[in-house]
Amino acid sequence: MSVVIGFDFGLKRTGVAVGNTLTGSASPECTLISKDEKPDWQGISQLFEAWKPEQLVVGMPTELDGSESPLKKRIERFCNQLEGRYQLPVDQENEQFTSIEAAQRLKELRQSGRKKKVTKDEVDKIAAAIILENWMQKRGHR
Numbered sequence: 001m002s003v004v005i006g007f008d009f010g011l012k013r014t015g016v017a018v019g020n021t022l023t024g025s026a027s028p029e030c031t032l033i034s035k036d037e038k039p040d041w042q043g044i045s046q047l048f049e050a051w052k053p054e055q056l057v058v059g060m061p062t063e064l065d066g067s068e069s070p071l072k073k074r075i076e077r078f079c080n081q082l083e084g085r086y087q088l089p090v091d092q093e094n095e096q097f098t099s100i101e102a103a104q105r106l107k108e109l110r111q112s113g114r115k116k117k118v119t120k121d122e123v124d125k126i127a128a129a130i131i132l133e134n135w136m137q138k139r140g141h142r
Helices: 041-051 072-086 098-111 120-138
Strands: 003-008 013-020 025-033 055-060 090-094
Touching: 003 025, 003 041, 003 120, 013 041, 013 120, 025 041, 025 120, 041 072, 055 072, 055 120, 072 090, 090 120
Parallel strands: 003 055, 055 090
Antiparallel strands: 003 013, 013 025
């Protein structure tokens, strides 16, 4: 079994999820707030200390026409920084439609009786979990 941390990177917020390759499941963990469009490295370090991941996965958006996202270079830089700072392998996973799927999951919860309003923070961390689940599924983790 190994622990994997997944990121839904954004310039304002980064959703984080934690996964387990034995079960192939991922759970939303938190949403980190960026400062001046820079990642919350202190928050990321605290997560790494708590979870001791062996692998990292970062969502990479693709435009509907297949072209590169305007965020691609920023996300690649984030991946390189993660790898350099923590000496862990970093994979990228297509994140197309994950935020829409996350919002839909939350909407369904609300329709089934949940009273709490859906927030962007929740969408981001659930999107990170979906990215991680997709990555594990492609690699044959249950």
